[in-house]
Amino acid sequence: MAQLSPQLKQATPVVATHGEGVYLYDEAGNRHLDFTAGIGVTSTGHCHPKVVEAAQRQVGNLIHGQYTTIMHKPLQQLTEKLGEVLPQGLDSLFFANSGSEAAEAALRLARQATGRPNIIVFQGGFHGRTVAAASMTTSGTKFKAGFSPLMPGVVVSPFPNPSMYRDLGWDQEQVTDFALKQLDLVLQTQSSPADTAAFMVEPVLGEGGYVPGNERFFAGLRERADKHGILLVIDEVQTGFGRTGKYWGLDHFRGKGQAVTPDIQMFAKGIASGFPISGIAARSDIMEKAWPGSQGGTYGANAVACAAALATLDVIAEEDLVANADARGEQLRASLRTIAADYPHMVDVRGLGLMVGVEFADSDGRPDTATAAAIQKEAARRGLLLLTCGPWTEVVRFIPALVVSEQQVDDAAEIFAGAVASVLG
Numbered sequence: 001m002a003q004l005s006p007q008l009k010q011a012t013p014v015v016a017t018h019g020e021g022v023y024l025y026d027e028a029g030n031r032h033l034d035f036t037a038g039i040g041v042t043s044t045g046h047c048h049p050k051v052v053e054a055a056q057r058q059v060g061n062l063i064h065g066q067y068t069t070i071m072h073k074p075l076q077q078l079t080e081k082l083g084e085v086l087p088q089g090l091d092s093l094f095f096a097n098s099g100s101e102a103a104e105a106a107l108r109l110a111r112q113a114t115g116r117p118n119i120i121v122f123q124g125g126f127h128g129r130t131v132a133a134a135s136m137t138t139s140g141t142k143f144k145a146g147f148s149p150l151m152p153g154v155v156v157s158p159f160p161n162p163s164m165y166r167d168l169g170w171d172q173e174q175v176t177d178f179a180l181k182q183l184d185l186v187l188q189t190q191s192s193p194a195d196t197a198a199f200m201v202e203p204v205l206g207e208g209g210y211v212p213g214n215e216r217f218f219a220g221l222r223e224r225a226d227k228h229g230i231l232l233v234i235d236e237v238q239t240g241f242g243r244t245g246k247y248w249g250l251d252h253f254r255g256k257g258q259a260v261t262p263d264i265q266m267f268a269k270g271i272a273s274g275f276p277i278s279g280i281a282a283r284s285d286i287m288e289k290a291w292p293g294s295q296g297g298t299y300g301a302n303a304v305a306c307a308a309a310l311a312t313l314d315v316i317a318e319e320d321l322v323a324n325a326d327a328r329g330e331q332l333r334a335s336l337r338t339i340a341a342d343y344p345h346m347v348d349v350r351g352l353g354l355m356v357g358v359e360f361a362d363s364d365g366r367p368d369t370a371t372a373a374a375i376q377k378e379a380a381r382r383g384l385l386l387l388t389c390g391p392w393t394e395v396v397r398f399i400p401a402l403v404v405s406e407q408q409v410d411d412a413a414e415i416f417a418g419a420v421a422s423v424l425g
Contacts, residue, residue, distance in 0.1 A: 014026050019042075020045070022035070023046070039399070051315065054307045058074060078301075094282075096277075096278045098128070099235075101297065103235065104128075106264045119199075120154075123164075125139060136200060159208070160217045183221075193229070197231060198231040204239050208390065209390035209394075242325050245329050263286055271312060274308075316402065333351065336358055359394060369392045369393050
């Protein structure tokens with residue numbers, strides 16, 4: 001029998017038999033408070049009854065109908081439902097299965113629509129692990145090492161990340177000035193605007209450390225995109241569908257005047273509570289420039305996944321989960337900041353909604369990978385499942401389902417406090 005690699009064994013600390021809400025249960029019957037949500041996927045919690053019922057009903061009617069060959073009702077209904085929540089003007093959709101596929105579809109569309117070869121991405125961004133998506137990923141070398149050569153035509157510009165410039169004493173305004181000036185330099189020296197198809201960026205860095213962008217930065221991107229005929233691609237794979245306490249991550253930064261709206265928007269993860277479905281949305285005039293037959297895939301917009309997505313969007317609306325994500329996120333950050341006040345190694349608590357990161361540094365101010373890993377492991381031993389992220393995996397991240405309750409947030413904070421005390425003394 002084939003043996004699991006050590007990497008796969010390490011990535012599966014709990015053998016789950018079933019899940020309910022924000023809890024997972026293992027083979028021994030132990031209950032674990034799951035603040036990973038399948039990396040932000042199970043937005044309505046594990047096995048929400050409405051999502052389960054919709055998927056079960058659809059399995060009995062039609063499991064799969066390839067949507068470039070036939071059309072099915074769940075796809076038509078999902079397309080209509082997404083039209084109610086997508087940013088204004090994004091009126092054309094393409095469906096796939098994963099975030100990486102969405103990134104590649106956005107890349108392909110941007111290049112075909114503009115006739116330009118280059119993509120500018122931003123330091124710390126994560127867009128996937130397939131070759132093109134990994135080529136556009138800069139959150140860590142582990143996502144792109146060992147299978148070069150990668151795709152050409154990718155240029156990297158800074159993201160306004162204060163943690164990267166903490167030793168210089170820069171605040172958010174200063175790092176934003178730096179990021180926008182460096183983008184102008186990139187356009188002047190590395191990727192001519194006439195060769196630049198798109199900017200691709202996350203509203204909040206995900207794997208890059210749970211670092212939110214800001215209003216002035218995104219307004220600057222929109223201004224430069226409009227000036228040079230460059231498309232603005234917003235990667236909402238992890239930040240979409242209420243995760244940040246607003247429906248879309250970019251909603252935090254749309255501006256008080258003219259709204260910052262993407263030309264192409266990527267989505268995946270939380271849309272279907274664990275069923276694989278992703279896609280891109282764009283204006284029709286852009287989507288119409290895709291070359292015939294260039295986009296497609298066997299399993300995109302699978303009927304069961306579409307049914308689960310429809311139920312998920314209904315639950316998000318009916319249970320007011322966007323507001324809950326906002327409130328519970330505020331509660332969680334406040335609790336974590338109280339803990340951090342006693343531990344100098346906890347140098348930052350940040351995030352938006354239920355996308356919260358705690359950054360660790362050693363006594364010399366260097367990223368503290370070992371402490372973050374030890375605290376994550378100790379929290380798991382105590383029954384709280386967490387993830388790490390950041391360039392040095394120095395950030396412990398909290399990403400529970402949007403249904404998480406006030407009491408469950410308190411429970412998680414208490415367990416985390418105990419784990420921190422155990423590791424840091």
